[in-house]
Amino acid sequence: MGKYLPTEPYRGTRDFLPEEMSVRQQVFQRLYEVIEVFGYQRYDGPVLELTEIYEAKSSREIVEQQLYTLTDRGGRRLALRPEMTPSVARIIAGNLGRLTFPVRWYSHPNCFRYERPQRGRVREHWQINVDLFGSSSSAVEVEFIELIHAMMAGLGATEDMYVLRMSDRVLLDAIFTEILEVEDEQRRQVAGLLDRWEKYPEDKLRADAEEIGLSESRFARLREVVQAGEEILPELSEQARAGSKLIEVMNSRARDRIKVDPLIVRGFDYYTSTVFEVFDASPQNRRSLFGGGRYDNLVGLYSAQAVPGFGFGMGDVTLMDFLSTHGLLPEPANKVDAVVIPTAEALFEPARTAAAQLRAAGVRTTTPLESAKLGKEIGRADKAGARAVVIIGEQDHAEGMATVRDLVSGEQERVALPDVANAVRKLL
């Protein structure tokens, strides 16, 4: 440790100064509004959870490599939540008697993963989670397809900027069984290979395939299946197709708003049927922005009552990158509306009284804390984004008046003290 403590935030975490925070808040406020207009209610849960709730069903990568863990003095093994889905399943299971299904909930937790920091990956991020519990109808999938497009539209994105790809584990299983004839014990590895398909060059994929024991002809067949995309679906048995929510979605109008892609995998073990990912459509950034799916067995880890679930998480880092790439980030909001400036030490109290009047009228107002030259104070007010300054001068004040100056037009008027708030409000 040097002479001073370090000022950088812990590696992979972020400080948000007000300008950055304002952008983040505006973006998420738009999302809250869209989500709420779909009838979803906000809930919240703790950062610390028992480690075992992740060991049960999250991905191996998360549990073995990315979990921040600690043990409390009572010997409880705790983790900083890496995602919200196990928490929300726990909360649902613990409150079955209080809830009327279907339950539409959302949250905006901070989540923690011990990752090597790089573009799009941090160790603490803020993630919008939207979940629906209590229905196994494919109407849930349709509702989420509408919701996701509405959320993207709420952020200013048009449908050419992103692609909503949807798959179904029921169909993927049938592809494995009926078409690729993959052994049960190889499935996880082949699914992993599919997950990496677009990220790796062919020779790397071929080497990986060899390593997990796929023959050259199987690998070739796998490549054909990937290339076929949704064209593979008619080759599957009626039985497999009948059990698939995705096939039902394909028979609804929502079909036009997704790209059917049987090879979307997603890493979590708890998904049971449809899974989806939203990709950035811009060629230089074909990354997954967020994704989710159906998890009909997760609540069953906590309770005898099985409750089907569907949901997704949308992290702030990839989302902000997307908005930045497409020029959709909002401007930071201004800081104040008005500054009340006394021209002498003796006028600080009257300035505070005027400021209190402005604040009571909802005008964001500051007053200086130390005496300074009027010009300097006006410059500061302008820099802070104030629209108006209210100057409390000796002569004016003795006559019960103040001067209101519009910092945009430069015009000013002398108004009676009780009318100051109205005069400023007219400018905003």
Added chain:
Amino acid sequence: MGKYLPTEPYRGTRDFLPEEMSVRQQVFQRLYEVIEVFGYQRYDGPVLELTEIYEAKSSREIVEQQLYTLTDRGGRRLALRPEMTPSVARIIAGNLGRLTFPVRWYSHPNCFRYERPQRGRVREHWQINVDLFGSSSSAVEVEFIELIHAMMAGLGATEDMYVLRMSDRVLLDAIFTEILEVEDEQRRQVAGLLDRWEKYPEDKLRADAEEIGLSESRFARLREVVQAGEEILPELSEQARAGSKLIEVMNSRARDRIKVDPLIVRGFDYYTSTVFEVFDASPQNRRSLFGGGRYDNLVGLYSAQAVPGFGFGMGDVTLMDFLSTHGLLPEPANKVDAVVIPTAEALFEPARTAAAQLRAAGVRTTTPLESAKLGKEIGRADKAGARAVVIIGEQDHAEGMATVRDLVSGEQERVALPDVANAVRKLL
């Protein structure tokens, strides 16, 4: 581990179901609005910080007993933040070049303390933090006195419900030196004794005094000082009084809005001058609700540039208890405005279209996911707090119409599909 995973949140932490979350959000939304009208901007920082930033200046109790700590794979000793002040001082010090002082900031972080859970104490709480950096003028104290009263008023509290007690460590030091003649090495212990004064009975205080080596006559003098309250201040030397912000506040109009109480201590080591606490005034609950003070040396731990600071943190648990005691908790908000109900399976798509129209008009709307009897769906809509249902029936729909029913009056009207949103909005 039993057959099922536990559904309770980790001991001392809380799940917030939507009704509880709605109350929490409404309370804090009111506070955000008041704080912003005083010109404060929101910032944010990470949950994980290097442990050393707390070791430097937080209270011993926090560091030795209450910190959740862990070590990452890079060997960094980390803590879950127990409070926000060290983080905000770090962020200020790291961004001196970007900032124009005075800086008015606020935040609403979750903070963590390993405490024995009891009334008013939890292990994760949400804390509003408001801080001002860059001025050593007592105008800062005056601004905070106004802000705190405005925040309490924003919550519906009147000034008879709470007391804002303010002290000054400069004066406390002078009381120790000039009146009580406490040795330097005893000060911390005597300050601790003062902090406990109102919580413990006299014989317990006397025993504590004896244990720290205070003679009976010194203890009697201490009791006199406590009883004197602000009457002790004129006995202090001019020099001590001249260095005190509290004496300056006592010469301003803000004097009338505080109770001067030289014996308010607060546990944090970083306070340098004024400290305050807001107490519940109700006799059955004379607890400290929140507090803060001036810390002019904290930024100096991170930087050669000293930046004076003043701020406070207000936790959700004690605040909610206070609001509950005084009948000031808001009602949970309703969940949805309207439910669009199709009377047959074939009408789900038209119902979704009508729902989309309502949502575009800002009406919080759901549609059923499964077919059910109309009466049952209406009952559900009513229970969810909807004001209206929109019934999409076969005959109606064939004629381009729908029925809008007001769930409060029971009245209904048949309207053309494009007018549904307007008809519902009129009811809200």
